[in-house]
Amino acid sequence: MNESVLLKTKHLTKFFPVKTGVFRRTSGWVKAVDDVSFQVYPGETFGIVGESGCGKSTLGMTILRLIEPTSGSVFFEDRDVTTLSSSQLLRFRKNIQMIFQDPFSSLNPRMRVGSIIGEGMTVHGVGARSNREFIVRTLLEKVGLQADSFDRYPHEFSGGQRQRIGIARALAISPKLIIADEAVSALDVSIRSQIINLMADLKTEFQLTYLFISHDLSVVKHLCDRIMVMYLGKTMEITTREILFCRPLHPYTVSLISAVPVPDPDYHINRILLLGDVPSPVHPPSGCRFHTRCPVTRKKCETDEPLLIEQEPFHFVACHYPGTLAISVPLILTSDSTL
Amino acid sequence: MNKPSLLLDVKDLRVFFYNDNKEELHAVDGVTFQVYCGETVALVGESGCGKSVTSLALLRLIDSNGRITGGEITFAGINLLHLSKKQMQGIRGKDISMIFQEPSTALNPVFTIGDQIMETIILHQHVNQKEARDIAEGMLKIAGIPDPGKRLLEYPHELSGGMKQRAMIAMALSCRPKLLIADEPTTSLDVTIQAQILELIRDLQQKLNMAVILITHDLGIVADMANRIIVMYAGKIVEEGNRQDIFKDPSHPYTIGLLRSIPRLDIHQEKLSSIPGMVPDPVHFPSGCRFRNRCPLADPLCQQEPSSALISDHHFVYCHHWKRKAELQAESFTNE
Numbered sequence: 001m002n003e004s005v006l007l008k009t010k011h012l013t014k015f016f017p018v019k020t021g022v023f024r025r026t027s028g029w030v031k032a033v034d035d036v037s038f039q040v041y042p043g044e045t046f047g048i049v050g051e052s053g054c055g056k057s058t059l060g061m062t063i064l065r066l067i068e069p070t071s072g073s074v075f076f077e078d079r080d081v082t083t084l085s086s087s088q089l090l091r092f093r094k095n096i097q098m099i100f101q102d103p104f105s106s107l108n109p110r111m112r113v114g115s116i117i118g119e120g121m122t123v124h125g126v127g128a129r130s131n132r133e134f135i136v137r138t139l140l141e142k143v144g145l146q147a148d149s150f151d152r153y154p155h156e157f158s159g160g161q162r163q164r165i166g167i168a169r170a171l172a173i174s175p176k177l178i179i180a181d182e183a184v185s186a187l188d189v190s191i192r193s194q195i196i197n198l199m200a201d202l203k204t205e206f207q208l209t210y211l212f213i214s215h216d217l218s219v220v221k222h223l224c225d226r227i228m229v230m231y232l233g234k235t236m237e238i239t240t241r242e243i244l245f246c247r248p249l250h251p252y253t254v255s256l257i258s259a260v261p262v263p264d265p266d267y268h269i270n271r272i273l274l275l276g277d278v279p280s281p282v283h284p285p286s287g288c289r290f291h292t293r294c295p296v297t298r299k300k301c302e303t304d305e306p307l308l309i310e311q312e313p314f315h316f317v318a319c320h321y322p323g324t325l326a327i328s329v330p331l332i333l334t335s336d337s338t339l
Numbered sequence: 340m341n342k343p344s345l346l347l348d349v350k351d352l353r354v355f356f357y358n359d360n361k362e363e364l365h366a367v368d369g370v371t372f373q374v375y376c377g378e379t380v381a382l383v384g385e386s387g388c389g390k391s392v393t394s395l396a397l398l399r400l401i402d403s404n405g406r407i408t409g410g411e412i413t414f415a416g417i418n419l420l421h422l423s424k425k426q427m428q429g430i431r432g433k434d435i436s437m438i439f440q441e442p443s444t445a446l447n448p449v450f451t452i453g454d455q456i457m458e459t460i461i462l463h464q465h466v467n468q469k470e471a472r473d474i475a476e477g478m479l480k481i482a483g484i485p486d487p488g489k490r491l492l493e494y495p496h497e498l499s500g501g502m503k504q505r506a507m508i509a510m511a512l513s514c515r516p517k518l519l520i521a522d523e524p525t526t527s528l529d530v531t532i533q534a535q536i537l538e539l540i541r542d543l544q545q546k547l548n549m550a551v552i553l554i555t556h557d558l559g560i561v562a563d564m565a566n567r568i569i570v571m572y573a574g575k576i577v578e579e580g581n582r583q584d585i586f587k588d589p590s591h592p593y594t595i596g597l598l599r600s601i602p603r604l605d606i607h608q609e610k611l612s613s614i615p616g617m618v619p620d621p622v623h624f625p626s627g628c629r630f631r632n633r634c635p636l637a638d639p640l641c642q643q644e645p646s647s648a649l650i651s652d653h654h655f656v657y658c659h660h661w662k663r664k665a666e667l668q669a670e671s672f673t674n675e
Contacts, residue, residue, distance in 0.1 A: 051529035158617050188385040189556060193600035193613035200610070215529070218559075222602035222611065245604070259534040261559025262605045263598060265582045273538060274531045277499045293531075 005075075006209055007040040007063065007177060012072035014055070014062050018282055030281050032058040034233040035072070037308075040177070045203065045210040047224030047241075049217060049256075053278055055233040056213045060179045063211070064096055065089060076177075094124045097170035101182035103162035107154040113140075113165055114150040120173040139168040142205075143198060160191035167198065171206060179211045184219060196223060217260050221245055226314075229253045232281055232289040235308055239315040249311055249322035252290045257327055269327065288320065296324040346517060346550050347374040347397070352410035354389075354396050356621075364621040366392045366405065368574040374518065379544065379551040381565035383558065385597075387618050389574040390554045394520045397552075398435060399427055415517065433463040436511035440523035442503035446495040452479075453491030456510045463514045474513060481546075482509040483539055501532035508539060515547055522554045537564060558601060562586055567653070570594050573619060573629040580654035590656040590664055592634045596672050612672040628658065635667060636660040 013036070015029040033055040040046040048056045061067040063074050065081060074081040076095060084092055097120070100106040107116055117136045121127055127135055137147050143164040154162055163183065170178050180199070184192045200223065203210060214220050220227055221241060228238045229252065237250040248254050255272040262269075274293045279285055285292045291301035300320050308318040354367040367389040374380050382390040396407055399419060412419040414435065419427065439445040447455060456475040460466060466474065472491070479487035482505040495503055504524065511519060521540060525533035537560065544551055553564055561568055561582075568585040570578040570593065578591040589595045599612035616633040619625060625632050631641040640659050647655045 051531065160617060188618070189558070189597055190385060190600050190614040191617060193602070193611040194615075196602065197611055197613055216602075217530070218602040218604045221604055222608065255531060257604065259530045260604050261533075261537075261557060261563045262603060263558035263562045263586065263601055264603075264605060265562045265586050267562070267605050271534060271538075273534055277501050277532065278529070 004042060004077075005039045006042045006077060007211070008038075008075040009059075009063065010037050010073045010075070012036045012059070012062060012074060013070045014058050014067060015070045028282050031233045031284055032281060033062060033069075034284075036230075036233075036235050037072075038228055038235065038238055040209060040211060042176075042209055043207065044225040045212055045223050047220040047227040048211065048213045048230060049215065049220045049227060050230035051215060051256075051278060053232070053281055054230040055281075056215075056230055057181055059230075060098070060181050060211065060213050063179065064093065064098065091124075094126075094173055095175055096177045096179060097173065097175040099163075099166050099170050099178060099180040099183040101185055103159050103166055103186065106166055107162055109154055111153075112150070113145075113152055113154065113157075116154070116165060117169045117172050120169060124173050126173045136168075136172065139171055142171070142202070143168045144194075158191075160187055160194060163187060163195050164198065167195075167202070171202065174206070175208075177209045177211060179213070181213045182215065183212075185214065185216065192219075199223070217256060229256070232278065232284050234289050235316075235318060236290065237315075237317050237319075238308070239317075243312075243315050247315075248327065249315065249317045250290075250319045251294050251296050251325040254325045254327050255295070272325065288318075296321060343375040343377055345373055346376045346415060348411070348413040349373070349393075349397070350411040350413070352393065352396060352412065353408045354392050354401060354405055355408045356402075356405040358404075358622065362622045365574050365624060366621060367396065370410075370571075370574075370576055372569055372576065372579065374550050374552060376517070376550055377544075377548050378566045379553055379564055381553045381555060381561040381568045382571060383555060383561055383568060384571035385556060385618060387573070387621065388571040390571050391522055393571075394437070394522055394552060394554050397520065398431055398437060429463070432459045432511075432516075433514045434516055435518045435520065436514070436516040437520040437522065438504070438507045438511045438524050440526050442500060442507050442527070443495065445507060446503060448495055451492055451494055452498070452506050456491075456506070456513055459510055460513050475509070478509040478513045479506065481543065482506070482512075483535075484509070500528055501535060504528060504532075504536050505539065508536070508543070512543060512547065512549075516549055518550045518552065519544070520552045520554070523556070524553075525560065526555070526557070533560075540564075558598065570597070573624055574621070575629060576655075576657060577630065578656045578658075580650075584651070584654040588650075588654070590650055590654070590661045591630075591658050592636055592660075592664065592667055593630045595664060595667050596633075599672060614672055635672065636663055 012033060014033040015031055017026040018028040018030060020027040050056050062069045069082060114136050117139060118132050121132050137150060140147055140149050145164050184195050187195060212224055224241055226240050227244050229236045231252050236252050255274050258269050258272045272295060276293055279292055287303045288301040288306050291297040306318045306320045308316050311317050311322055349372050352367055352370045356364040356366050370393055384390050395401055397412055453475055457471040460471040460474050476487045476491055479490055484490050484505050525536050565582055567581050569576055572593050578594045589598055596614040602611060614633055627642040628645050631637040645657045645659045647657050648661055649655055
């Protein structure tokens, strides 16, 4: 895996100030993303999974500098994104596009679909002006919309179709990386699978790299090659899909997998019920952030913060006692059993 | 084992809404099902299939732009549609309770948790303030809220999402209802919290011996929780059966397509199947079988309304061509 790296974050951190009182004095910090380092290789789908408040969306925005990081750095093709000037940043953003969760609020209701998709090309000067309409119409077809969608407005489309528009917009300037933040979470089951398949097909056709942010482990398992599990702003585990679902080592990952409902009445996994709620990111627990809910926590976890260590090749875990908690049912990832 | 007694009998229920253009929207169109004491029945379907409207109709909570235009809802021998408003209030929260998807909007932000739970208790049980408070505290404890005495005095915003849902459950169950309607009870919650809440509902259901109507779009939750499953599409029931029937022998093309389009944790899927097209607009539902414009098996016969076919005991399907389901290869669903 020592091939070229497309995207790399190093100790990336984002703290949001908590302001209180009349003078809006900063009384604390929300540690949304705390010292997160990972690498994304060209051509892969890298998944970031975690529950609400784990910092996965903030992380996605920080990479694009839609939110300025507090510290740490982001490298895209060996260039440090965090040091770019604003004009350099604009040019840099041509490389990365985003697909958002809510297909209703992420499209401008006053713009026609053709302009929405074509706007990025105008901003970044992609293609000859005369050619842009043709490119947009080709893209519409590629994402499965009718060519006459060009002159219509977003409200005329259903949720699934709008998400297709969002995907076409992201593709229009031929980015190298697409960050999809909960891109299929708002969709109905039958529409969701259409969009998942579309994203998989487009990835092959346009040789894309995806950073796929989601809370849904089943979708992440279906789409992603490598996966990072986050909890309260920290990385818990990073590894390949096969290892993560067959041999998860972090107790949080194991609990998460065991909590996913599976549509098969004969599927019985030893469900690990985590107690309590996710603690507030303003006052995260000392030591390992998961220790307050961890079923196998010990004394050391309360005081010492575990480092992210490569336990076996390509398998990074931040836990003092990795593997103490194991899943009871091995999940089938390779054989081709279908319904 | 004795056959459990019938609790709720819904016959040919129709709920129509009217939009600004005075067009009729047949949100629920001829829905018939039964719920027996102590069982869990899941109403499953995608948005707009009428599952939530059905549940609201059971409590006669349909908005003013809609109307229950036909059918019967018989609960414990009483036709709820014949009751006066006042009589209906005596049923809501007492015999039939409901928990909603979004606990933060379902709870009143200006009253404490205690006030809101006690309101139900005082309304339906002949108790004084002090006794109501004790019952409320007991319910919070049963619902797994730590330090219930303190929580009673707190406002909804002071509780986390999971805690709010527990408080809602405590409120819904405070009068020991015979039927609990849970409308997407865990959709807004994280997966580890979802597991806690589902476990709680299951546990309390056994303790109180109540029936549960679980409304959800998540077939994983259904497989985990339901005894019987009703699959809805565009305002109609398309298939009904027990858990094994629906998951092991799905017979309506829609059910089959839906099950195949879910990404799954437990098995490997090279490519997901997907149902082409989208749910039709409720003003212009197709005549006959409403799934026919997305169905790979559709032919001219489907322009006629399918009647129910009995596959096995308690397993019904509303499809002309269910016997041809073996023809539904995975590919027939993928091409768009």
